[in-house]
Structure formats: structure tokens, C-alpha cells
Amino acid sequence: MDYQGEHLLxxxxxxxxxxxxxxxxxxxxxxxxxxxxxAAIAEVxxxxxxxxxTAFIIETVAVASIMILxxxxxxxxxxxxxxxxxxxxRSLPVxxxxxxxxxxxxxxxxxxxxxxCVIGLVLIxxxxxxxxxxxxxxxxxxxxxxxxxxxxxxxxxxxxSSPFVLMRNEYAYPIxxxxxxxxxxxxxxxxxxxxxxxxxxxxHPPIVFIGxxxxxxxxxxxxxxxxxxxxxxxxxxxxxxxxxxxxxxGIGIMFGAxxxxxxxxxxxxxxxxxVENASLVPWLIIIAAIHxxxxxxxxxxxxxxxxxFTFLSFLTLFYSTFLxxxxxxxxxxxxxxxxxxxxxxWHFLVIMSFFTxxxxxxxxxxxxxxPVVKKEEDISSREFWMFVGALVFLITSAYITFYTxxxxxxxxxGTNKAIGEDPEYVYNRVMILIAVVLGLLTAIVQYxxxxxxxxxxWMKKIAVPTVIALVLSLLISIFGNINYTTYGLxxxxxxxxxxxxxxxxxxxxxxYIWVGLKGKLGAAGGSVAHLGFGMMLLGILITSSKRETISxxxxxxxxxxxxxxxxxxxxxxxxxxxxxxxxxxxxxxVVTYVGDTSYPGDEKKYFKVHYVWKDSIRDVIKExxxxxxxxxLMKGEDGRxxxxxxxxxxxxxxxxxxxxxxxxxxxxxLKDTASFRHxxxxxxxxxxxxxxxxxxxxxxxxxxxxxxxxxxxxSAWLADITVYGNNGSTFKAQPALFTKNDNPIHxxxxxxxxxxxxxxxxxxxxxxxxxxESSSIMNFITLKAYMFPFxxxxxxxxxxxxxxTLMSAWHRARGSSKS
Amino acid sequence: xxxxxxxxxxxxxxxxxxxxxxxxxxxxxYDTIASAQQKQGQYLHLIAKLxxxxxxxxxxxxxxxxLEFYAVDSLGAKTKVVYHNTKPPELEVSERIVMKGKMNGxxxxxxxxxxxxxSKYKDDPAVQEKAFxxxxxx
Numbered sequence: 001m002d003y004q005g006e007h008l009l010x011x012x013x014x015x016x017x018x019x020x021x022x023x024x025x026x027x028x029x030x031x032x033x034x035x036x037x038x039a040a041i042a043e044v045x046x047x048x049x050x051x052x053x054t055a056f057i058i059e060t061v062a063v064a065s066i067m068i069l070x071x072x073x074x075x076x077x078x079x080x081x082x083x084x085x086x087x088x089x090r091s092l093p094v095x096x097x098x099x100x101x102x103x104x105x106x107x108x109x110x111x112x113x114x115x116x117c118v119i120g121l122v123l124i125x126x127x128x129x130x131x132x133x134x135x136x137x138x139x140x141x142x143x144x145x146x147x148x149x150x151x152x153x154x155x156x157x158x159x160x161s162s163p164f165v166l167m168r169n170e171y172a173y174p175i176x177x178x179x180x181x182x183x184x185x186x187x188x189x190x191x192x193x194x195x196x197x198x199x200x201x202x203x204h205p206p207i208v209f210i211g212x213x214x215x216x217x218x219x220x221x222x223x224x225x226x227x228x229x230x231x232x233x234x235x236x237x238x239x240x241x242x243x244x245x246x247x248x249x250g251i252g253i254m255f256g257a258x259x260x261x262x263x264x265x266x267x268x269x270x271x272x273x274x275v276e277n278a279s280l281v282p283w284l285i286i287i288a289a290i291h292x293x294x295x296x297x298x299x300x301x302x303x304x305x306x307x308x309f310t311f312l313s314f315l316t317l318f319y320s321t322f323l324x325x326x327x328x329x330x331x332x333x334x335x336x337x338x339x340x341x342x343x344x345x346w347h348f349l350v351i352m353s354f355f356t357x358x359x360x361x362x363x364x365x366x367x368x369x370x371p372v373v374k375k376e377e378d379i380s381s382r383e384f385w386m387f388v389g390a391l392v393f394l395i396t397s398a399y400i401t402f403y404t405x406x407x408x409x410x411x412x413x414g415t416n417k418a419i420g421e422d423p424e425y426v427y428n429r430v431m432i433l434i435a436v437v438l439g440l441l442t443a444i445v446q447y448x449x450x451x452x453x454x455x456x457x458w459m460k461k462i463a464v465p466t467v468i469a470l471v472l473s474l475l476i477s478i479f480g481n482i483n484y485t486t487y488g489l490x491x492x493x494x495x496x497x498x499x500x501x502x503x504x505x506x507x508x509x510x511x512y513i514w515v516g517l518k519g520k521l522g523a524a525g526g527s528v529a530h531l532g533f534g535m536m537l538l539g540i541l542i543t544s545s546k547r548e549t550i551s552x553x554x555x556x557x558x559x560x561x562x563x564x565x566x567x568x569x570x571x572x573x574x575x576x577x578x579x580x581x582x583x584x585x586x587x588x589x590v591v592t593y594v595g596d597t598s599y600p601g602d603e604k605k606y607f608k609v610h611y612v613w614k615d616s617i618r619d620v621i622k623e624x625x626x627x628x629x630x631x632x633l634m635k636g637e638d639g640r641x642x643x644x645x646x647x648x649x650x651x652x653x654x655x656x657x658x659x660x661x662x663x664x665x666x667x668x669x670l671k672d673t674a675s676f677r678h679x680x681x682x683x684x685x686x687x688x689x690x691x692x693x694x695x696x697x698x699x700x701x702x703x704x705x706x707x708x709x710x711x712x713x714x715s716a717w718l719a720d721i722t723v724y725g726n727n728g729s730t731f732k733a734q735p736a737l738f739t740k741n742d743n744p745i746h747x748x749x750x751x752x753x754x755x756x757x758x759x760x761x762x763x764x765x766x767x768x769x770x771x772x773e774s775s776s777i778m779n780f781i782t783l784k785a786y787m788f789p790f791x792x793x794x795x796x797x798x799x800x801x802x803x804x805t806l807m808s809a810w811h812r813a814r815g816s817s818k819s
Numbered sequence: 820x821x822x823x824x825x826x827x828x829x830x831x832x833x834x835x836x837x838x839x840x841x842x843x844x845x846x847x848x849y850d851t852i853a854s855a856q857q858k859q860g861q862y863l864h865l866i867a868k869l870x871x872x873x874x875x876x877x878x879x880x881x882x883x884x885x886l887e888f889y890a891v892d893s894l895g896a897k898t899k900v901v902y903h904n905t906k907p908p909e910l911e912v913s914e915r916i917v918m919k920g921k922m923n924g925x926x927x928x929x930x931x932x933x934x935x936x937x938s939k940y941k942d943d944p945a946v947q948e949k950a951f952x953x954x955x956x957x
Contacts, residue, residue, distance in 0.1 A: 376821050387823050395834050402838070406846075420847040421862040421919075421930070430837075575883040575905045642908035662905040663879050782883040782905050 003168070005182045007078045010069050014164035017065040021113070022146040024059035028052050029139035035132040036228065049132060053124055056135065059142065060117040066110055066149065067101075070163050074100055079186040082170050083107075083163040089191035091603070099196045102205040105325060105344075106163035109148040111206060115213030116142055123217070130237055133224035134217070141216050144351045158343045194603075194632040194644045200259035204252060208279065211249030212317060215282060217241040218289065219314035219355075222307050226362040231370045232303065235293050236812075238310070242290045243525075243809035245313075247802050249283045254798040261791075263646045265660045265784075268547070269794070270540075272427045274329050277404040278320030281397045285313040288393035295383040298450045300373045302387055307370075309390065311359045315352060316397065322348035329407050380455070382448040389441045396434050400427065425487065428544075432494045435537050439501025442530050443469070443508035446516060465511040469504040476503065476542075484545040495545050502541060505534030525808025532800030539794030550587040550657070550785035551576040575662050578609070580750065580779040589613050593781055594626070600713055600738060600745050604630040604646070607661055607781055611650070625650045629660045629783065656788040663782040676770035678761050681719070689771055691754055692725040699767060713738040713745065717767055719760050723751055735760045735769075750779060852896035855922045865918045865927060867892040869910060877906040890916060890927070898922075902929040909934050 031052030038044040070083065074097050079085045087100040087107075101107035120138050127134055151162030167186060168176035175185045195201075218238045225234030256279065257269040270276060289309035296306050323329055326345040377384040403419060403426060410416055419426055447453075447462045476482070477496045485492055509531035513524045551574055578584050578593035585591075594608040606628045613623040629648040647660035679687050687694040696719055703715035716738045723731040733749040737760040748759045759770035849864045869875075870889035877886045886902040888910070900918060910916075913934040920929035 377823060379822060384823065388826055391823075391827050391830055395830050399834060399838070416849040417846045418849055418864050420845050426841075426845050575879075577879045577883040579880070642912070644908065663877075663883065663908070665879070780880060782879045 002179055003080075003182070004180050006080050006166075007073075007076070010072055010078065011081060011164040011166065014066055014069040014073075015162060017062045017069065018146070018149045018151075018162060018164070021059050021062035021066065022143070022150060024055045024062060025139050025142040025146050028055035028059060029136060029143055031055055032132050032136040032139055036136055036224075039129075039132065039228070045132070052132070052135065052139075056117075056120055056124065056139065059146075060121060063110070063113050063117050063146075066163075067114060070101070070107070070110070071097070073164075077189070079189050080166050080168070080182050081163075082165050082167050085167055085186060085189045087189070087192055089189040092192055092197075095199075095202065096192060096197050099201050099205075100192050102201075103192055103196055104163065106149060106161055108205065108209070109145060109160075110163070111209045112212050113142070113145045113149070115210050116145060116216065119213055119217060127237075130221065130224060130234070133228050134220045137220035137223050138216060141220075141355075144347075144354075148347065157346075160347070161343070194634070195263060197632075198259060198263040198646070200255055200262060204255040204259055207248055207255055208252030211245060211252045211283075212321070214241060214245040214248060215286060215314055215317045218245065218286070218293075218310045219359075222310040223359065223362060226307070226366045229366065229369065231366070232296070232300070235297055235306065236815075239290070239293050239297070240809045240813035242286055242293060242310075242313075243805050243812065246283065246286045246290060247805035247809065249279065249286065250805065251798065251802045253279045253283060254795075258795070261647075262649075265645050265647060265662070268544075268788075269791075272424055274404045275324050277400050278324045281400055281404075282313055282317040282320060284393045284397045284400075285309065285316055288390035288397075289313050291386045291390045295386045295450075299377075299381075299383045300371070301377055301383050303370050303372055304367065305387075307359075307363055309394075311356075311363075312394075315356060316401070318348060318352050318355075319401075322352065323404065323408065328411065329404075378452040380448065380453045380458075382445055382450050382453070385441060385445045385448060389438065389445065392434060392437055392441070396431070399430055403427070429487070429491065432491070432498050435498045435541070436494065436501045439498065439505045439534060439537055442505035442533060443501070446509065446512050446527065446530070461515055462508065465508040466504070468511075469500065469507040472507065473500040473503040480542070480546075482542070482545050495541060499538065499541055502534050502537035506531050506538065507534075509534060522807075522811060525804050525806070525811050527804070528807060529801050529804025532797045532802070532804055534797070535793055536797030536801060539790060539792075539797050542790045543788050543794060546789045548587070548787040548789075549574050550589065550787055551783060552587070574784050575782045576784075577780055577782045580781075586785060587787075589623075591785070593779075595750060596779075597747065600740060603632055605633055606630045609648075609659060609781075609783070611657065625657075627657070627659050631661050631664070633664075651792075653792060654790055656791050657785065658788055659783055659785045661781050661783050665780060676757075676759060676761075676772045678763065678768040678770050680763070680766050681769045682767075685769075687769055687771060689754075689756065690773055691756075692723065694758075694769070694771070695722050695724070696720070696769065697722055713740045714742075715739050717760050717762065719758075719767075719769065721749075721758060721769075723754060723756065725754055729754075733758050737762060737767075851894055852890070852892045852898045852927075853894065855927065856896075856898075859922050859924075862919070862921050862930075865890070865892070865920070867898075867916055867918065869913055869916060870897060875906070875910065879905065890918070898927050899925060900927045900929050902932060904932075907932055907934055 031048050035045050035048035035052055038048060072078075073081050073084050074088050075094070077084060077088070077090055083104055083106065084100075087103045088097060092100070102111065116138065120135060120142075123135060123138070124131060148160040149162060150160040151165060152159055168181065173185075175181050178184060218241050221234045221238035221241070225231055253276070256276070260271070260276075261269040289306070289312075292302050292306045292309050296302050322345075326348060328345065377387070406417055406419065443465070444462065447458055449457075473496075476499055482495060482499070483492065484495060509527045513519060513521070513527045517524050517527065576584065576586060576591075578591060580593050580595060583590045583592045589611045590613075592610045592612075594610050596605055596607045598605045607630065608626060608628055610626045611624065612621060614620070615622050627648040627650055629645065631643040631645040634642050634644065643661065643664055645661045647658055649659070650657040681687065681696050681699065683696055683699045685696045687696070698718075698720035700718045700720075701715070702718070704713075716736060718734060718736040721733040721735065723733060725731070731751045731754065733751055735749040735758040736747040738745040738747065739762075744762065746759045746761075748757055750757050755773055757770075757772040759772075761768040761770045847861075847863050849866060850858065852865065852867065855863055855865055867890035870891045873889040875886070875888040883905055884903045886904065886906045888900055888902075889897060890900050891897045902918075902920075907913075910932075915935040917933040917935070918927065918929045919931040919933075920927055922928075
């Protein structure tokens with residue numbers, strides 16, 4: 001049949017690229033394997049390496065082509081392709097087209113794939129003797145990654161899923177037999193999930209996937225070390241990659257947290273959601289691995305466990321992706337991705353089993369030959385405590401992994417367990433202790449020397465930072481008003497101890513840059529990362545223990561059944577209804593819902609919420625600001641409107657005031673029968689209504705030619721209006737009329753207190769003011785508001801940690817390229 | 820035995836002991852309405868569907884923290900649910916609801932709601948098919 005309007009060439013090229021990348025990765029694997037095996041024979045080795053490099057470069061080009069071709073499909077709205085149809089639509093701004101990539105899992109794997117290739121190119125350039133064995137492992141990984149995009153059937157098993165499939169091949173709907181099916185049925189796509197329409201979501205996935213892809217490299221070096229029997233030498237070139245991996249995984253996770261904070265409405269940046277845990281665990285383990293690598297480089301200890309740590313960091317990353325992508329988490333996560341669950345499930349199992357098997361075989365074949373230091377570590381040595389720290393990270397990961405894996409455990413053992421009433425506390429009460437231990441270790445261990453530390457030397461150097469940290473943390477504890485008693489005094493005590501530990505980590509590492517390193521910043525990457533980590537911990541402790549709910553509902557009575565057994569007020573009372581124009585006291589603020597606005601070309605509705613904090617005794621305004629939380633209004637299938645809200649925050653250096661809309665009246669219920677009365681107006685005119693009069697202060701006309709600030713509409717008429725009520729009250733209003741392509745767009749203004757709706761209208765050349773009086777306009781929003789103190793400490797800590805880690809990576813990469 | 824090994828063992832033993840001690844308290848079960856009614860006052864997870872034949876009552880002007888609706892599970896049992904929070908916007912279109920809370924007499928006092936909505940699962944072929952049919956009809 002001859003279908004009209006299809007663009008098949010792009011898809012065919014795409015399929016071809018996907019298959020090419022698979023074949024090229026197979027060739028690269030084989031050639032690099034041969035190159036490694038023939039390392040002793042220079043001529044043969046060179047020939048194999050040349051072939052391998054060529055194959056790898058072809059593969060890179062193929063993967064890049066997949067990405068470009070998919071972008072072409074999205075950009076040109078070729079909705080005959082399933083990917084474009086499901087993940088984009090015509091009204092999606094170009095800046096978010098990129099986000100469409102990662103809504104579909106094919107796009108995510110493509111990204112992972114692409115970063116593997118880019119990293120591979122860097123390894124070809126810098127790898128030297130390590131190139132062949134390391135690239136063999138990376139190419140094997142690429143064989144698996146490229147199969148994710150194949151979407152071919154091997155007997156009855158579907159392997160991967162292609163982003164280039166056509167709608168008409170995927171769904172056997174009768175309309176797809178029609179030659180004109182695109183014009184008839186696929187004029188527009190389903191669009192992108194509104195939660196992903198956020199700037200953090202354009203940047204978070206690429207960064208996280210750099211972290212994902214780079215986690216293959218330390219493991220590839222470890223395997224290469226076992227394979228080529230260089231049991232120690234691999235660590236030096238692997239270390240910068242491990243640091244690089246930690247930096248990108250870390251910053252990627254925190255970008256995700258920032259996204260959650262800015263656009264999700266669970267009221268925070270971290271909720272111990274499986275998806276978050278899944279990215280945290282590999283980070284914890286790579287940090288542990290880095291420390292074990294470092295101590296091994298300096299002392300030769302832990303020469304066996306370093307292999308295990310590196311292996312685990314790789315395995316947990318795939319395990320995490322397995323948990324979140326295959327749908328095994330099912331009902332436990334709000335945002336676990338689902339999809340081709342079953343085929344992905346086995347795909348991941350095969351990958352994990354393959355690499356686990358490969359590692360175990362290589363490790364146990366060689367373990368007898370791995371050199372070990374017979375003498376025990378001295379208890380005053382740095383390596384001893386570094387290893388303890390690494391173990392703490394490992395135990396933490398195991399704890400988090402256990403609870404995150406519950407749904408899988410249920411599946412295997414046929415149980416039906418779930419985390420109970422307070423999932424966050426299940427994690428937090430353990431993490432607070434871990435924070436204490438890690439804070440202390442981070443502070444102290446740098447002051448220890450490798451091998452053994454003379455007591456007097458150590459005491460002398462650490463005394464000053466200890467005293468400073470003690471004083472600072474006491475000041476925070478005493479004057480900081482930290483009295484989080486929800487979980488009793490024991491927990492509060494732990495918070496205060498953890499505050500000391502984190503301040504200690506911060507201060508001791510700043511001091512170490514001078515005392516230990518004599519201010520040599522080049523080598524200070526570690527200390528910088530550690531002090532950032534201390535700051536991060538402190539930020540987390542303060543924001544979580546001092547988070548205040550501003551919107552506690554004081555308007556109603558507290559019902560008995562809203563108290564939980566311990567007699568605390570239930571968290572369910574955190575929503576407050578604000579009727580438009582009615583100032584409502586919330587905490588120390590008086591909050592008013594002023595009105596809402598929407599803009600042409602923007603699907604969101606913005607709610608203007610005004611906060612004022614007045615000192616009632618001296619009658620001065622101490623704080624005043626306006627927030628614009630917004631929400632996507634989505635028409636459901638049944639004609640009902642649902643919302644997806646985005647928070648808005650007022651940022652101060654020491655706190656954030658955080659507000660989001662939780663509910664709206666159904667616009668249908670706001671429809672009223674009263675109609676507009678239109679009166680021709682000029683500036684200065686007076687219009688009467690039943691309760692007073694209206695003065696038109698100004699009438700402004702703007703159009704595209706005269707005003708460049710009107711990019712979305714053709715022309716606009718704006719009226720500045722003052723309403724004088726009979727009771728002496730005055731109100732300001734700014735109704736406006738926009739036109740686009742000769743279609744009028746009204747921006748009405750409502751004065752709730754006077755039950756008055758105003759609009760600007762144009763009748764021929766005459767501008768009119770529309771006045772509607774209605775008793776049924778009761779507009780309101782319900783919202784939640786929180787205060788997050790010192791959240792900037794957390795963000796700053798993350799940035800400093802990342803900078804420190806990258807400094808360290810750079811320092812070590814230069815060191816390893818010199819030798 | 821090396822000191823690091825001893826420490827490792829202590830840490831692992833400690834972690835396991837701690838988990839065993841707290842596990843029974845931390846963990847709860849997925850239940851049906853019938854079995855939840857047997858476990859009065861016990862915190863559990865209920866998987867059910869919105870009963871569309873009954874009214875959803877939510878009046879934010881009166882009280883923004885009170886939502887009442889009925890849920891039915893796959894075995895046909897039915898219960899009233901009270902949720903002291905705002906109405907989740909996609910409740911009406913949800914396909915499945917996971918509710919966390921406890922049974923209090925005939926009422927399920929719900930503390931947390933997770934909705935499974937068609938819009939979130941575009942990749943699911945069955946959902947896709949349905950969405951497509953819907954679009955065709957318009």
C-alpha cells in the first residue's frame with residue numbers, strides 16, 4: 001500500500017545505524033581482544049589495534065547518527081514514528097525536545113551508549129598499554145548497550161527496542177490501513193510528561209549518564225589488571241576515572257534533587273524514593289572504592305578488596321538500573337519507569353550475570369598471585385581508618401539496597417512485605433549515625449599518616465581544628481533552635497552530635513589545606529571534596545531538622561482522629577485554602593491569593609500569592625514578597641481538569657520560603673450565568689457598578705511594531721483601573737486584551753471582594769471595558785508552604801565536593817600521564 | 820585474624836542484628852480490603868480501585884484536608900476511605916490506587932496515596948492502545 005506523507009528514510013538510516021553500532025562493537029571487542037592477547041608481538045598487536053580503533057570509531061559515528069536521526073524525527077514532528085508520537089507534540093518548546101529523548105527508555109540507553117563512546121575515544125588517546133585490554137571490556141559493555149536499541153527478534157525473544165519503529169507497525173488499528181492515516185490520526189503527538197518540562201530535566205539526565213557510563217571504566221581497568229596480570233599497576237590509571245565517575249554521579253544526583261525540589265511537590269529534595277536510592281548506592285560504593293584504591297596505592301594494603309569494591313560499584317549501577325527500569329519496583333515508587341519490562345528484565349539479568357561471571361572467573365584464577373602485605377595495619381595508621389570508612393559506606397549501601405529491593409524480595413520469596421508507616425525514618429535513623437561516623441572519619445583521618453602516626457604529632461596538629469569545631473557546633477546547637485523532637489530526645493541528641501561531626505569535617509579539612517598541605521591547592525582536591533562533604537552533611541541536617549510547615553491549618557479545629565497514637569498532630573493538616581482577595585494568617589505571615597494569570601503559548605497557569613510579615617506593635621512591614629507558584633492544567637479524557645503543580649520559592653541567603661498549589665476549584669464549577677456589560681472607554685473615564693465606581697487611569701496600546709516585548713501576540717490593549725467600593729475600599733486592576741492572528745485573548749481581572757470581573761474588549765475601533773458582577777465567583781486555591789533554612793549550605797556543599805573531586809581527578813590524571 | 824576483618828565482622832553483625840530487631844516493626848504488608856478489616860488499627864498497604872459509582876466528596880473551602888471516597892478491590896470488597904489531605908488531581912482518572920493507612924471500623928484512614936495513572940505509563944502497550952482508541956473517537 002502507498003502511505004501518504006511518511007518519512008521512511010530517516011527511520012531506515014536509524015535502524016541501519018543501530019545495527020551498524022552493534023556489529024562494530026562486536027568487531028571492536030574481538031579486535032581489541034586479539035590485540036591484548038598478542039601484546040608481545042608488536043607487529044600483530046599493532047594491526048589488531050588499528051582494526052579495533054577503526055571499528056570503535058565507526059561505532060561512535062553510528063551511535064551519534066542514531067541520536068541525530070532521532071532528533072530530526074522529533075524536531076520535524078514525524079508522528080508516524082512511535083517515539084515522536086509518544087514523547088512529543090507540536091506545542092512542545094524546542095528547548096524541551098531534548099527532554100523527550102529521556103522520557104523514552106530508548107533515549108536513555110542511547111545517551112548511555114553515546115557517553116561510553118566518548119569515553120572510549122578518550123581512552124584510545126590516553127590509554128597507552130592499557131588501551132587494548134580496557135577497551136576490550138568497554139567494547140563488550142557496548143555490545144550489550146547497543147542491543148538495547150536493536151529491537152529485533154531472535155527466535156521468539158525480542159531483544160532491545162528500537163526508537164525508530166512506526167506506529168502502523170506497532171499497533172494493528174484499522175485506521176493504519178488507510179493511506180492517509182497520518183493526516184487522519186497522527187496529526188499531533190501525545191506530548192511530554194509535564195513533570196519533565198523543566199530546565200533541570202534538560203541537564204540532569206546527560207550528567208547522570210556521564211556518571212553511569214564512566215562507572216564502567218574503573219571496573220574495566222580492574223578486569224584488565226587481572227587479565228594482563230598487572231595486579232597493582234591498573235589502579236593508578238583507573239583512579240582519575242573513578243574520581244571523574246564519582247564527581248559526575250554525585251552532581252547528577254544532586255541535579256535530580258534540585259529538580260525534585262523545584263518542580264515536584266513532595267516538599268523537599270530527597271524522599272528515599274527507589275529511583276533516588278538506586279543512584280545513590282553506586283555513588284556510595286565508588287567513593288568507598290576510591291578510598292581503597294588510594295590506600296592501596298600508598299601502602300599496598302587491601303590489594304584484594306580493591307577488586308571487589310570496583311566490581312561492586314559497577315554491579316550496583318546495573319542492578320539499580322535494573323530495579324528502576326524494568327518495573328519490578330511496581331507499586332513502591334512514584335516514578336519508577338515501566339515499559340518493555342519483561343525483555344528488559346532478562347536483558348539486564350544477562351548483562352549482570354555475564355560481568356559477574358567474568359569477574360569471578362578472572363578473580364579466582366588469579367587471586368593466589370595478587371600480592372598481599374602480610375603485616376597487619378597499625379591502628380594509628382591512615383589506611384586502617386580509610387578502610388573502616390569504606391566498610392561503613394558498604395554497609396550503608398547494603399542497608400539502602402535491602403529496603404529498596406523489597407519488591408524484588410517479595411517476588412522471589414512470594415512474600416508481600418512493604419516499608420511501613422514512616423519510610424523516611426527507616427532510612428534517616430540509620431543515616432544519622434552513619435553521618436556521625438563519616439563526619440568524624442572525614443575530619444580526623446587526613447591527619448593520620450600512612451603506616452603509623454606518632455601520637456604527639458597527631459594531637460598537636462588536630463587540637464586547634466577540634467577546638468574550633470567544638471565551639472562552632474556548640475554555637476549552632478545552642479543558638480540554632482534545633483529542637484526536632486518528633487522522634488524523641490535520643491534522635492535529637494543524635495542530630496546534635498551529627499552537627500558537631502559535620503562541622504568538624506568542614507573545619508578540619510579547611511585547616512588541613514594549610515597545616516597538612518601548606519596551602520598547595522593543586523594537591524588539595526581531597527581536602528576540598530571533604531570539606532564540601534562536611535558542608536553538605538551540615539546542610540542536610542539543618543534543613544531537615546528545622547524545616548517548618550508554614551501552612552499549618554489553624555482555621556479549623558484539630559480533630560481527635562487526626563492525632564496519631566503518639567499524640568502528634570497529623571501531617572495531613574498542611575493544606576490551607578486561600579480565597580482570592582482574602583488575607584489569611586499563616587504562621588507569622590499574612591498570605592493573600594491575589595489572582596492568576598496565564599500567557600498565550602504557555603500551558604501553565606501562574607498564581608500570584610502575596611506574603612507580608614508585619615510587626616503589629618510598631619506597624620512596620622518586616623518582610624514582603626510575592627510568589628508565583630504555577631500549575632499545568634490538563635484536560636482529562638472525561639473533560640475534567642487536573643493539575644500538575646510546580647512550586648515557587650523565595651530565596652534568601654539563609655532560607656527558602658517554598659510554596660505550591662495543591663488543589664484548585666474545577667473551572668467548570670466557576671462558570672456563572674452573569675454576562676459582561678460593555679462600556680466604551682477612554683483614559684480618565686468613570687464607569688459605575690452596583691457597589692461603587694471604576695476609574696480608568698490609563699489605557700495603553702502596544703503592538704509588535706512599537707513594542708519588542710510582545711513576542712507572542714500581535715497587539716495588546718492594557719487598562720490601568722482603580723475600583724472605588726461604596727465602603728471606602730479601593731482596588732487596582734489591570735485587565736488586558738491581546739490579539740494574535742486576529743483572534744482576541746482576554747486577560748480578565750477579578751476583584752473578589754467586590755464580586756467584580758473586568759475585561760477589555762474591542763468593538764470595531766472602539767475600546768470597551770467589560771464589567772461583570774456575579775455572586776458565584778468564589779475563586780480559591782489550596783496550598784502548602786514550607787520554610788527550608790540554610791538549604792544553600794547543601795547546594796554549596798555539593799558544588800564544592802564536585803570541584804574538589806574533579807581537582808583530584810585532574811591532579812591524578814596529570815600524574816599518571818607523566819609516568 | 821586481622822583487625823580490619825574483625826571490624827568488618829562487627830559492622831556486618833551489628834547491621835544484621837539491628838535489621839532483625841527493627842524489621843518486624845518497619846515492615847508491613849499488602850492487603851486486600853477483607854484482610855485489612857481483620858487487622859483493625861494496623862498500618863498496611865491496600866491496593867484497590869476507585870469506586871466510580873459513589874460520590875467523591877471534597878470541599879476545599881470547608882476543609883482542604885478532608886477527602887472521602889469509596890474503593891473496591893479485585894475481590895469485590897468495598898470500603899470508605901478518608902484521606903486527610905487535598906484530593907490528588909488524577910484520582911478520577913486513576914486505574915489503580917495504592918493506599919497506606921489503617922482500618923478504623925468501616926473506614927480506611929489513609930495517610931498516603933499512590934496513583935497509577937494512564938498518563939504515566941505511555942510505554943505500556945495496553946494503555947497506549949486505549950489512549951489511541953480514545954483519540955480516534957474524538
